[in-house]
Amino acid sequence: MKAKYPTEEKLLREFINLTNLSHFTEVYNRLMLIKESKKKAYNEAICSTYNKQLCIFVCCMINELSSGFLTPVITVLDAIGIKPTVYPSETYYQTFDEQKIYVCQTDNKLRIHQFVDNRERGNARGLFKLLDWPTILVYFGCCILILFNKFTSEENYKTFMTESIRHLRERARCDPDVKLDIPFDFKEANAIKTMIGSCSTLCSHSIEFLLWHMNCQNSGIGFVCQYLGNELAWMDMHHLVLMNDYLVTSKSPVLRDLRVSREVEDLNRAITKVSSYRYPQFYMFMVSNLEMFKIEPFVFPTLIAVAQVLEKGDYNVTNLESSSTKAANLSMVQSLVTLHQTAFPQNHSSPSSVQMQAVKEENRQKRSRTPMEQKNQILRASNVQMPPIIQEKTHLIILD
Structure with a gap:
């Protein structure tokens, strides 16, 4: 967290020619308050193993859409203390302990595996169900919106995500009979945003991905990226x-x-x-x-x-x-x-x-x-x- 915020000396160099000293003091004090608030939220979130697992799921879902996300998601997972292990084949999984989740890098993709008990050792079971392409696009959109948005209340979050899923379904051409729920609750979404939403590498790569795939005409991914781009445009401005x-x-x-x-x-x-x-x-x-x-x-x-x-x-x-x-x-x-x-x-x-x-x-x-x-x-x-x-x-x- 320390590296994410400028020091007083750096801030002084940036602002000394822009305004008077009293204004700088006001700006710096405001920065310190924001820094301490975010640092506290970050430290509380990162102490939870469950929150780390949520971040793993989000990163793997994003990486599932494109192998180009591999480097950004590894970077952001490393920042919260998770280092994916590279295994050439599933034969190596038998050395794992039970009741633990492992993130494995294979074929430019991150995979999540979990083992239930000793009898199932050696048989990797993916935590994600087999999803069709439109459903993957919808949940990818949900992950992107959670990474970039700031939600102030549970009611606001539910309303926004429900409406977003409706629009994403239409653009991804989902089967109308398929039920898609909000993937994370309000508390989980805030933990995800706090832990990995501030990673500039992941955020910038996500924006570049959206801009690039807006050109995919007559394609579900193109329409989804257009919707996400419109939602994120001028956000926080x-x-x-x-x-x-x-x-x-x-x-x-x-x-x-x-x-x-x-x-x-x-x-x-x-x-x-x-x-x-x-x-x-x-x-x-x-x-x-x-x-x-x-x-x-x-x-x-x-x-x-x-x-x-x-x-x-x-x-x-x-x-x-x-x-x-x-x-x-x-x-x-x-x-x-x-x-x-x-x-x-x-x-x-x-x-x-x-x-x-x-x-x-x-x-x-x-x-x-x-x-x-x-x-x-x-x-x-x-x-x-x-x-x-x-x-x-x-x-x-x-x-x-």
């Missing part, structure tokens, strides 16, 4: 898209207000960095923790609060309940909202509202595109160079 849609694209005077100059400078750097990335919609999954940390919501509490009020359309700051806006000064937020409202008195026809309608229409069009068209759109978007935001003049920046 809603706050950035929100500020872009309601403040940047509308050329809001809020961005020229000196009271939020520091946040505007940070927003400029964040949007520039994300938009210049090869696949900006998956930025949070492909970069280091330090780079992710620079665009976390707490870096722009006031601008996010203003954008949230504008999104609701009621111009009432008293209903803000988001944790990302706790550090915002509500009186300043109200003043900035009024500043924006004065510039765009007809709020229902303001540029931001028009932009939101355009975004919704674009999302509908994306869902109707063929896999090849979606891939080409991603490549075109990755080549867009966005101008920076400066205090004297606000440029048009659109996150597509």
Whole structure:
């Protein structure tokens, strides 16, 4: 866990030219709180043998889809203290002890084997039932969604996974009579996310896999990867898209207000960095923790609060309940909202509202595109160079 977070010295080198020292102290203290919280959750999860077995199952299911996942899953299993043993044939299994699970590497695939008692020694029994290809695709999709998502409640988790399985079934062309349940409960999903979901090697390889297989036209795997790609796009960056849609694209005077100059400078750097990335919609999954940390919501509490009020359309700051806006000064937020409202008195026809309608229409069009068209759109978007935001003049920046 220590290697996943920057030291104070490294963070200071990164932020010293970006903002003042008091802001750095605030950022660093926030980082330490997050670090300690995640470290505690990680240590609790990794102490459980059962949790390790869950991670083994997920890694083997992912690797079952493609042998290209072998290196990433071995890397992530090694990080939690599991070293798969290479055996050339099942004749070596007879040396195993009973009542234990073994992860074996054969033919570029990980295999799970378990022995029930002494009478069955030498007869490996795979823990996975023989599944048909559509079912494997559905459970692969479930594993990917668990690795990348953050679930805050059991109800939220069940609702999301139930709906996701329904969509995955349709795209994988599953037999309608086959019953597919949620593979892991809420507690198990959180343990999996905590233990292996933060592995950058596994995450980046998964995204590359999805992008590559979106081109598989008229194929279950292509449709599944398209669905997963759409679900993961801009995840953990809603706050950035929100500020872009309601403040940047509308050329809001809020961005020229000196009271939020520091946040505007940070927003400029964040949007520039994300938009210049090869696949900006998956930025949070492909970069280091330090780079992710620079665009976390707490870096722009006031601008996010203003954008949230504008999104609701009621111009009432008293209903803000988001944790990302706790550090915002509500009186300043109200003043900035009024500043924006004065510039765009007809709020229902303001540029931001028009932009939101355009975004919704674009999302509908994306869902109707063929896999090849979606891939080409991603490549075109990755080549867009966005101008920076400066205090004297606000440029048009659109996150597509």
